[in-house]
Amino acid sequence: MTASTKGLEGIVATQSSISSIIDDQLSYVGYRIDDLAENSSFEEIIYLLWNQKLPNKSELDELKSQLAENMDIPDAIINHLRSYDLNTVHPMAALRTAISLLGLYDNEADVMDEQANKRKAVRIQAQIATIVTTFSRIRKGQEPVKPKKDLSYAENFIYMLNGKEPEDIEVEAINKALVLHADHELNASTFTARVCVATLSDIYSGITAAIGALKGPLHGGANENVMKMLTEIGEEENAIPYIKEKLANKDKIMGMGHRVYRTGDPRAKFLREMSKELTKLTGQEKWYNMSVKIEDYIKENKGLPANVDFYSASVYHSLGLDHDIFTPLFAVSRTSGWIAHILEQYENNRLIRPRAEYTGPELRDYVSIEQRG
Numbered sequence: 562m563t564a565s566t567k568g569l570e571g572i573v574a575t576q577s578s579i580s581s582i583i584d585d586q587l588s589y590v591g592y593r594i595d596d597l598a599e600n601s602s603f604e605e606i607i608y609l610l611w612n613q614k615l616p617n618k619s620e621l622d623e624l625k626s627q628l629a630e631n632m633d634i635p636d637a638i639i640n641h642l643r644s645y646d647l648n649t650v651h652p653m654a655a656l657r658t659a660i661s662l663l664g665l666y667d668n669e670a671d672v673m674d675e676q677a678n679k680r681k682a683v684r685i686q687a688q689i690a691t692i693v694t695t696f697s698r699i700r701k702g703q704e705p706v707k708p709k710k711d712l713s714y715a716e717n718f719i720y721m722l723n724g725k726e727p728e729d730i731e732v733e734a735i736n737k738a739l740v741l742h743a744d745h746e747l748n749a750s751t752f753t754a755r756v757c758v759a760t761l762s763d764i765y766s767g768i769t770a771a772i773g774a775l776k777g778p779l780h781g782g783a784n785e786n787v788m789k790m791l792t793e794i795g796e797e798e799n800a801i802p803y804i805k806e807k808l809a810n811k812d813k814i815m816g817m818g819h820r821v822y823r824t825g826d827p828r829a830k831f832l833r834e835m836s837k838e839l840t841k842l843t844g845q846e847k848w849y850n851m852s853v854k855i856e857d858y859i860k861e862n863k864g865l866p867a868n869v870d871f872y873s874a875s876v877y878h879s880l881g882l883d884h885d886i887f888t889p890l891f892a893v894s895r896t897s898g899w900i901a902h903i904l905e906q907y908e909n910n911r912l913i914r915p916r917a918e919y920t921g922p923e924l925r926d927y928v929s930i931e932q933r934g
């Protein structure tokens with residue numbers, strides 16, 4: 562057995578043709594993230610990740626209408642969401658539970674053929690946006706808003722969240738955020754999804770497991786924590802003293818660093834630009850200015866780049882999203898990537914079962930309870 566590598570750093574654990582990170586350049590199925598971020602809708606990205614090609618007009622229209630047709634969630638899910646302790650339950654915990662529950666209302670949940678999995682993929686991708694927005698409204702004492710069939714995915718997300726049709730700038734920002742977060746090679750939550758379904762478990766189990774992994778602050782949960790940090794800092798002039806103190810205490814700075822990127826995360830520049838624009842529009846430039854100061858300081862002093870979560874925080878805050886909805890929005894986008902990886906795993910499956918290097922005591926004789934000290 563070879564020696565273990567902490568956190569599996571640098572280990573190539575599978576082959577995949579979905580997304581790649583080479584020399585700090587990210588691409589989805591061979592298309593550069595820069596081109597996709599500038600030009601594509603989230604629905605095009607979903608199609609690309611699931612079919613390995615960009616859709617033509619009729620293929621895109623078909624997917625859009627399938628998603629719009631499937632966005633309604635069963636009343637039982639809404640009633641369940643209402644039954645949670647609305648003051649304390651984190652929306653990521655609610656989402657994890659609700660996706661698992663959704664599987665109970667899908668009579669194809671355990672049907673494992675390719676066509677059934679594709680139908681479930683559409684249903685999960687469509688309904689996850691509705692679950693997140695419905696929970697957000699319910700806990701504020703608002704009635705859920707039903708999706709509209711003529712709206713795009715990004716438009717429907719904002720519409721169901723706020724109950725009014727969105728402005729163009731909101732749609733542009735949410736669409737771009739959805740595109741940028743959709744897939745990222747073998748990140749922790751995607752790996753979790755693949756490990757889960759490699760036992761030939763069902764797609765709902767894979768997504769539920771992935772949501773659990775995304776929730777942690779070292780992964781998707783970082784975006785909420787970035788905003789917590791910015792709020793604690795409060796004013797621009799406090800930023801550097803705050804960061805110096807955190808570093809002196811060996812605390813991690815949320816939104817900074819990445820397991821794979823060394824020179825920079827290619828997605829961060831789009832979010833930085835949006836943060837600049839949106840904070841200006843809302844007259845809250847301090848969040849952007851503070852973020853730039855922190856980014857520059859960490860880059861210079863720790864050599865660490867800002868990751869995708871860093872500027873997404875001030876973007877989402879400027880759009881009026883509650884801070885604990887940031888990570889669920891990430892999950893809504895990453896579901897497209899999780900599903901692509903789950904389908905790829907099923908196509909060429911083998912159980913994922915690595916080994917552990919044992920570091921416990923040597924073999925010893927059993928001691929009866931009377932003889933134990």
Ligand SMILES: CC(=O)SCCNC(=O)CCNC(=O)[C@H](O)C(C)(C)COP(=O)(O)OP(=O)(O)OC[C@H]1O[C@@H](n2cnc3c(N)ncnc32)[C@H](O)[C@@H]1OP(=O)(O)O
Pocket residue numbers: 568778779780781783812813814815816817818819820821863865868869870
């Ligand atoms: C969508 C995403 O999941 S992107 C990542 C989101 N997560 C975050 O933003 C949380 C903050 N960042 C981190 O915790 C890390 O950078 C991770 C988890 C993303 C990657 O970590 P790893 O590759 O495991 O690096 P690791 O945690 O071992 O850190 C290596 C060194 O850099 C330091 N470091 C890494 N990230 C940070 C950070 N954000 N702040 C301060 N120091 C850091 C570590 O303290 C460590 O220093 P040391 O060698 O002196 O002990």
Ligand SMILES: O=C([O-])CC(=O)C(=O)O
Pocket residue numbers: 742744745746747748749780820821868869
């Ligand atoms: O790839 C990773 O380790 C983290 C991740 O999901 C991302 O950066 O989008």
